[in-house]
Amino acid sequence: MIAAVLFDLDGTLLDHDGAAGDAIVRAFPDADAAWLVPRWTDLGEAAVERYLAGELDFTGQRRARIRALARELGLGTWDAARADAWFDGYTALYEAAWRPYPDVAPALAALAARGLPLGVITNGDVRQQRSKLEGLGLAERLPHLTASSEIGHAKPAAEIFHAACAGLALEPGAVAYVGDRLDTDARGAAAAGLTGVWLDRTGAPAPDGPDVARITALDALPRLLAD
Known part of the structure; x- marks a missing residue:
């Protein structure tokens, strides 16, 4: 689960x-x-x-x-x-010019309604990335922020994923991670023991033999994680 x-x-x-x-x-x-x-x-x-x-x-x-x-x-x-x-x-x-994608707010609301803790794992400077969340109005909804500048490891290294899970006091197998880069995000998370989900906003045909779940919009995420 x-x-x-x-x-x-x-x-x-x-x-x-x-x-x-x-x-x-x-x-x-x-x-x-x-x-x-x-x-x-x-x-x-x-x-x-x-x-x-x-x-x-x-x-x-x-x-x-x-x-x-x-x-x-x-x-x-x-x-x-x-x-x-x-x-x-x-x-x-x-x-x-910062704007969230239109599918962000509904997806986060649906997940929050289930009582799921939500957060971010990001490669970058923690101050800038926190500023982005605040500027988008998402800081309260995504309170768990793990940034490579603090951890000393960047995605797809397992260490940054494990640090985020430890911050939630959860085992990697209990955590899903969603990102737009197949190797850096979805496969990196899966290799670290999380459920990796690839958000492919291009909508192009999926590559042969996908080894992680793929969605083309965040609207599909709550249903995917409920299956």
Whole structure:
């Protein structure tokens, strides 16, 4: 029996890509959005991977992103002060664009009505991720937050999943974990002994031989966990 449900944050509860895309277009309105948005996404993913691997600190991964983009836009080489100042402005635009996916509130309400503890496991800085939950109005509904910056391990490492379960005083087998990344989230959780659920918002045909449960919207989650 599932006794608690934990979620990924970015791409699962928060429309991170939508907010980031909106913010970067506002920051560089003269650039080609069709190139700018996916390029910013790629730079962000690469920088975050280095941050999670311990190669860069939180500020360093931010600087790496905008310095690379500035060079590609022909804006020259930016020093740390200019990069930090730009990122402060970008962050304000990004935060103003934060929105939960429409299926989040109904799914959380249905699970909470069953008395299930709810929370988040996220790769990232705990202060920023907590700020996101507060900005989305989800902090009270998802009080159990486990972030890689505090644990010292990032998904898909079993340690971060086990730390979250320990915080709930539950064995991994009693906890479900839902995320939008097949390997990092769903398979990582399953390998750690949790019930891993892949939230595939693309709606594309499922890959052959799925080894974890797959849903295309959070509306399906309460029914899945009741079966």
